[in-house]
Amino acid sequence: MKSKHLMPTYGRLPVAFERGEGAWLTSVDGEKYLDALCGVAVTTLGHSHPAIVAAVKAQADKLMHVSNWFEIPEQAQLAEAICDISGMESVFFCNSGAEANEAAIKLARLYGSNKGIAKPTIVVTQDAFHGRTVATISAGGSSRHQAGFGPLLEGFTRVPYDDLEAVRQVAENSDNQVVAVLVEPILGESGVIIPSEGYLAGLREICDKNEWLLMLDEIQTGMGRTGKWFACQHEGVKPDVLTMAKALGAGVPIGVCAASGRAANVFQPGTHGSTFGGGPFVSVVGKAVIDTMKAEGAVASAAKIGEKLLVALRARLGDTELVDQVRGLGLMIGVALNVEIPNLLQRILDQGLLVNVTGGGKIIRLLPPAIIGDAEIEQIVDTIAAVLDDFAAKV
Ligand SMILES: Cc1ncc(COP(=O)(O)O)c(C=O)c1O
Numbered sequence: 001m002k003s004k005h006l007m008p009t010y011g012r013l014p015v016a017f018e019r020g021e022g023a024w025l026t027s028v029d030g031e032k033y034l035d036a037l038c039g040v041a042v043t044t045l046g047h048s049h050p051a052i053v054a055a056v057k058a059q060a061d062k063l064m065h066v067s068n069w070f071e072i073p074e075q076a077q078l079a080e081a082i083c084d085i086s087g088m089e090s091v092f093f094c095n096s097g098a099e100a101n102e103a104a105i106k107l108a109r110l111y112g113s114n115k116g117i118a119k120p121t122i123v124v125t126q127d128a129f130h131g132r133t134v135a136t137i138s139a140g141g142s143s144r145h146q147a148g149f150g151p152l153l154e155g156f157t158r159v160p161y162d163d164l165e166a167v168r169q170v171a172e173n174s175d176n177q178v179v180a181v182l183v184e185p186i187l188g189e190s191g192v193i194i195p196s197e198g199y200l201a202g203l204r205e206i207c208d209k210n211e212w213l214l215m216l217d218e219i220q221t222g223m224g225r226t227g228k229w230f231a232c233q234h235e236g237v238k239p240d241v242l243t244m245a246k247a248l249g250a251g252v253p254i255g256v257c258a259a260s261g262r263a264a265n266v267f268q269p270g271t272h273g274s275t276f277g278g279g280p281f282v283s284v285v286g287k288a289v290i291d292t293m294k295a296e297g298a299v300a301s302a303a304k305i306g307e308k309l310l311v312a313l314r315a316r317l318g319d320t321e322l323v324d325q326v327r328g329l330g331l332m333i334g335v336a337l338n339v340e341i342p343n344l345l346q347r348i349l350d351q352g353l354l355v356n357v358t359g360g361g362k363i364i365r366l367l368p369p370a371i372i373g374d375a376e377i378e379q380i381v382d383t384i385a386a387v388l389d390d391f392a393a394k395v
Contacts, residue, residue, distance in 0.1 A: 013349055020047025023372050025354070036368040036380050037354040041188070041220045044247040044302070044331075045292060046371045052250050055288035056281075064281045068273065075278035078287045082248075085229040085290060087238050088258035092267060093278025095253045097219035097245035098131025103257035103272060104182065104215045104241045105135050109155065111213060111266045112179030119154075120179040123170055123212075125161040129189035130182065130217055139182060141190075161187060162195035164202040171210050180213035180241070181206070185231035188220035191359025192334030194327060200237040207240070213263050215241035219255075220332070223247035224293055224370060227303025227330030234329070252285045293370075302370040305377070306330035309368070312381045322388050328366075335364040335384065341391050353383040 017033070019026040023046055025033045038044060045052065059074075066072060079091040092103050105122065112120030122139065129145075130136040137145045138153035141161075146152060157174070159166035161183070170178060181203055187193035200216070207214040216239040221231035223244060228234055230242065240263040245255040255277075259266070276282070293299060310328050313335060317323045324336045340361040341347070348355050348364070356365040364384060368376070 013345060015349065022046040022048075023369050023376055031352070033349075033352050033354050034376060034379055034383075035354045036366050037356050038247075038367050038369050039251065040246070040356065041225055041332075041367045042246045042249070042251060044224055044370050045250060045289065045296075045298060046369045049250065049292060051292040051295075052285060052288050055284050056252070059281050059284040062280075065276070065279045067275070068277065072278060072280055072283065074280040074283035074287070078278070078283040078290075081287055081290045082244075082256060082258055086242055086244075086258055087260065088242055089260040089264040090258070092257045092259075092272060093283070094255040094257070094274045095276050095282075096131070096255045097217075097243065098133045098136045098255075099274070099277075100219060100243035100245050100255035100257045101130045101136050101139065101182070101217055102133055103255075103267075104180075104217075104243050105139065106272055107241060107257065107259065107263060107266050108180035108182075108213050108215060110271060111263060112177075114266070115179075115211075117177055117179060119177045121155050121157050121174065121177045122215075123167060123178060123181040124156045124158055125183055126158060127161055127187055127190040127193065128182075128184055128217075129187070130184075131219075161193065162199055164199065164206070167203065167206050171206060178210065178212055180215050182215040182217060184217045185221050186226065186329060186332060188332070188365075189358055191336065191363035192328060192332055192365055194329060198235070200232055200235045204237050204239075211262075213240040215239060215243070217243050219243055219245045220367075223289075224299040224302045225330055225332050225367070227299065227306055229299055231329070248286050248289055249282060250285065250289045252282050254282050254286055298370045302330045305368075305370060305372055306333065308374075309333060309366070309377050309380065312377055313384070316381050316385050317388070320385075320388060320392075322392055331366075331368055331370060333366040334359070335366070337362045337364070337388075341388075344387070347387045347391070348383060351383045351387060353380060355384075 016028045017025045018028045109120045124139045126141040128141040130139045218230050242258045313326045324338045345357045358365050
């Protein structure tokens with residue numbers, strides 16, 4: 001149902017869903033759709049997972065909200081679980097990915113300020129996406145997201161993605177004002193761009209040498225999506241600051257800025273806060289997500305299913321003229337096309353499949369849940385192949 005009372009911030013597709021189960025959504029018209037988007041990397045365990053539903057119901061019955069002015073044992077338990085899977089030491093809770101990055105940006109500035117740095121500057125990359133608040137569009141590399149929202153926040157210096165030499169140049173020419181590097185381990189919104197092997201390790205080395213914080217935005221890549229709990233673990237790199245959100249909440253709003261080492265205790269009482277952040281309700285759900293992912297081996301499944309899907313997509317689409325490249329890591333996969341196909345999302349949706357099209361309209365981004373089987377893998381591949389074949393046949 002369209003409404004004149006909603007600000008038209010989204011280009012919405014003409015379908016509404018009323019039910020979700022596992023990898024499947026049912027529309028209000030009773031049509032079934034295979035969800036290879038996961039509400040943009042959120043429902044990694046599938047829709048309405050019984051263990052998550054049980055946690056939601058039990059905690060809603062018990063206690064929904066108290067202020068962070070009191071001890072919140074559920075929050076402490078989730079913090080411990082997050083530190084266990086990430087290797088971080090301390091955690092700040094908020095309500096979204098953008099807020100998690102806002103916290104990281106504030107933390108880096110305070111870290112610099114504590115060191116006597118007058119204009120703390122954060123190295124960020126071209127094509128990055130870190131959220132839609134003023135600070136995060138300023139950190140992000142999209143002129144489309146920034147247009148009309150100036151003046152942007154200062155204190156960022158931009159380098160090309162996957163370019164260590166450019167970061168070294170900043171180190172040499174920055175008057176010692178740089179305090180941190182903020183990057184996505186894989187560019188998500190810009191089209192599943194995977195950097196060269198050694199990129200994160202190289203950044204780690206530069207940060208160590210200059211006493212900068214390495215801050216990784218794992219809001220999309222984290223929580224098992226790439227086949228490890230966090231994408232940086234593929235390279236054995238431990239950041240100083242790690243942000244996460246999305247799949248940690250399985251649909252309830254949560255954001256996390258985690259820190260370790262010299263970043264762990266930068267925030268002190270009164271320096272940052274959030275009314276809802278880490279309330280008992282969302283904390284119990286986040287803990288249930290981690291426990292369930294562990295119990296079901298969801299991270300290993302993401303690696304295994306992702307590899308199967310990647311191989312199948314390459315086998316079927318690799319020689320197709322329309323396809324430039326099929327790339328991915330775990331369940332974060334991009335099919336890069338040579339041409340922009342009009343209404344591509346709608347064409348795929350019409351065949352009962354939910355995906356995303358990004359990277360200037362030429363990259364089909366797949367973010368399916370870590371619970372799909374061979375039949376669903378086949379359906380994803382068949383559907384995309386059929387839509388591309390149909391388009392090719394008519395041009
Ligand atoms: C890498 C990355 N950072 C930040 C965000 C912003 O998260 P949110 O929409 O929860 O604010 C996203 C969302 O897509 C993201 O992919």
